Amino acid sequence: MYRVVRIEKVVQETPSIKSFYFVDNSNPAPGQFYMVWIPGVDEFPMSISAIDDLKRFTVKKIGDGTAAMHNLQEGDRLWIRGPYGRGFKPTDEPALVVGGGTGMATLAPLINALRDADVIIAARNEKELLFVDEFPDKEVHIATDDGSRGFKGFASELAAVLIDKKEYGMVYTCGPEPMIKAIVDICLARKIPVQASLERFMKCGIGVCDSCSINGFRVCADGPVFSEKELAQMTELGKWKRDPSGMKVKI
Amino acid sequence: MLSITINNLHFPNPFLLASGILDESADTMFRIIKHGAGGVVTKSIGMKKRGGYQNPVIYELPYGLINAMGLPNPGIEAFGEEMKKLKNCGVPVIGSIFGGTTDEFVYLAKKMENYGADAVELNLSCPHAKGYGMEIGVNPNLVAEIVGEVKKSVSIPVWCKLTPNVTDIVEIAKAADKADALVMINTLKAMAIDIEAQRPVLSNTYGGLSGPCVKPVGLRAVYDVFKEVDKPIIGVGGVCSWTDALEYFMAGASAVQIGTAIATKGPTIFAEISRDVADWLKKHGYDSIKDVVGVAHR
Numbered sequence: 301m302y303r304v305v306r307i308e309k310v311v312q313e314t315p316s317i318k319s320f321y322f323v324d325n326s327n328p329a330p331g332q333f334y335m336v337w338i339p340g341v342d343e344f345p346m347s348i349s350a351i352d353d354l355k356r357f358t359v360k361k362i363g364d365g366t367a368a369m370h371n372l373q374e375g376d377r378l379w380i381r382g383p384y385g386r387g388f389k390p391t392d393e394p395a396l397v398v399g400g401g402t403g404m405a406t407l408a409p410l411i412n413a414l415r416d417a418d419v420i421i422a423a424r425n426e427k428e429l430l431f432v433d434e435f436p437d438k439e440v441h442i443a444t445d446d447g448s449r450g451f452k453g454f455a456s457e458l459a460a461v462l463i464d465k466k467e468y469g470m471v472y473t474c475g476p477e478p479m480i481k482a483i484v485d486i487c488l489a490r491k492i493p494v495q496a497s498l499e500r501f502m503k504c505g506i507g508v509c510d511s512c513s514i515n516g517f518r519v520c521a522d523g524p525v526f527s528e529k530e531l532a533q534m535t536e537l538g539k540w541k542r543d544p545s546g547m548k549v550k551i
Numbered sequence: 552m553l554s555i556t557i558n559n560l561h562f563p564n565p566f567l568l569a570s571g572i573l574d575e576s577a578d579t580m581f582r583i584i585k586h587g588a589g590g591v592v593t594k595s596i597g598m599k600k601r602g603g604y605q606n607p608v609i610y611e612l613p614y615g616l617i618n619a620m621g622l623p624n625p626g627i628e629a630f631g632e633e634m635k636k637l638k639n640c641g642v643p644v645i646g647s648i649f650g651g652t653t654d655e656f657v658y659l660a661k662k663m664e665n666y667g668a669d670a671v672e673l674n675l676s677c678p679h680a681k682g683y684g685m686e687i688g689v690n691p692n693l694v695a696e697i698v699g700e701v702k703k704s705v706s707i708p709v710w711c712k713l714t715p716n717v718t719d720i721v722e723i724a725k726a727a728d729k730a731d732a733l734v735m736i737n738t739l740k741a742m743a744i745d746i747e748a749q750r751p752v753l754s755n756t757y758g759g760l761s762g763p764c765v766k767p768v769g770l771r772a773v774y775d776v777f778k779e780v781d782k783p784i785i786g787v788g789g790v791c792s793w794t795d796a797l798e799y800f801m802a803g804a805s806a807v808q809i810g811t812a813i814a815t816k817g818p819t820i821f822a823e824i825s826r827d828v829a830d831w832l833k834k835h836g837y838d839s840i841k842d843v844v845g846v847a848h849r
Contacts, residue, residue, distance in 0.1 A: 337606075507573075508572050508616075508814045509575075
């Protein structure tokens with residue numbers, strides 16, 4: 301059954317990303333997600349990007365549902381169910397957090413919960429960088445594919461540089477899957493614990509329909525956050541996903 | 552104690568994965584087998600790839616789920632890859648199929664047999680796909696024809712999954728006379744309306760109700776059919792605990808399938824139910840689960 305929440309505030313974060321603030325008395329862990337229904341349009345999974353008195357979804361326009369959500373304004377309503385899934389396990393050790401694109405939305409509440417974390421915020425270009433000013437007490441590194449701001453290149457390349465300079469007890473990541481795969485490989489090779497939040501085409505959100513599974517792991521119920529032991533078993537990671545019919549397609 | 556044989560197929564235990572739940576990919580079915588399922592039934596596979604319905608496709612209730620997935624499947628040709636992986640998985644694999652015509656059912660059944668399926672389960676009961684499932688399964692003549700033709704064209708056992716959305720399920724069970732086993736029940740046709748949105752929740756409007764609330768309905772169906780039809784029955788519908796399972800066995804089921812309960816209890820439910828049913832049997836002096844099948848009819 302859905303809860304109906306009122307949008308209290310809308311913020312344009314980047315040309316393609318908006319944040320929606322709302323009040324809801326659920327108590328999610330960083331990394332958990334909700335199913336958001338826009339009646340008459342679509343229902344889709346959305347991770348929580350702030351967990352305070354005002355909660356927040358940070359949404360990139362990618363399909364009909366998210367496009368409809370981008371048209372909503374303060375005072376409009378969202379239908380939500382959740383929170384669902386397994387979030388991040390926090391650590392007290394020095395952590396490196398690597399977010400690409402809207403992956404930063406999923407990571408933001410985690411970063412605020414970590415005592416000692418360095419952050420890589422990555423995007424294709426300067427305009428699409430998300431939350432660069434949101435973590436004043438953390439060491440924030442910027443990477444852009446086109447070099448328009450910060451490190452020029454992939455987030456994984458910058459992550460490798462930082463990991464070889466400082467001893468991190470945990471790496472957290474979320475973003476495009478090729479980036480996640482590269483970072484997981486770096487961590488597995490150096491035996492550094494890593495947690496990654498994955499994304500798949502999701503239908504039920506509650507672990508019964510198999511549409512979001514990756515090598516038998518249900519992203520909605522066993523994840524979306526997985527640790528190195530599980531990630532190492534995922535031969536499909538970064539290579540294969542399933543379309544809405546369940547057909548395997550190349551990423 | 553828990554092992555059973557149905558149509559010469561040996562199952563290490565009588566707790567099988569129901570069709571439609573976590574059975575689109577071989578990897579996930581392997582995982583369910585590792586968690587102790589005695590057999591798996593695949594997602595229903597049709598002639599062509601289907602993406603299924605637009606979300607919302609599921610609605611959670613305090614007492615069950617309503618779903619209208621819309622029979623998503625990659626199509627029978629592509630599904631061969633998943634079936635191939637399931638060879639030597641250690642338990643029987645039952646290939647579920649849905650067609651719009653008798654010829655389609657025959658074609659799909661032969662394919663499943665070629666892929667190595669140990670049996671086929673005919674989906675004559677999905678309540679939310681136009682031209683398929685229940686739209687065929689409420690008609691005794693169509694049921695008899697499809698089951699008869701499929702039976703003639705394959706040598707593996709043919710299971711027939713029945714819909715409870717009929718006036719008299721015994722009549723349909725009798726129409727499926729040529730089937731090797733009956734699977735009952737599929738979901739009950741249902742819907743939900745969101746009063747704030749003032750519209751049906753499911754994009755397809757109609758869905759199928761499953762979970763704890765349908766167990767009494769499934770139980771009654773199994774009980775009634777057991778009295779009238781002499782063939783193995785696989786009970787499905789709201790099995791969430793070992794007591795639910797025992798009720799089904801006592802009503803006349805030789806095995807049960809588990810689906811919706813995985814949402815609330817996780818895949819470990821298979822091993823838990825096996826352990827607890829075995830404990831109950833021991834405590835009551837039974838050597839085998841077979842000894843309690845149908846005892847409620849004494």
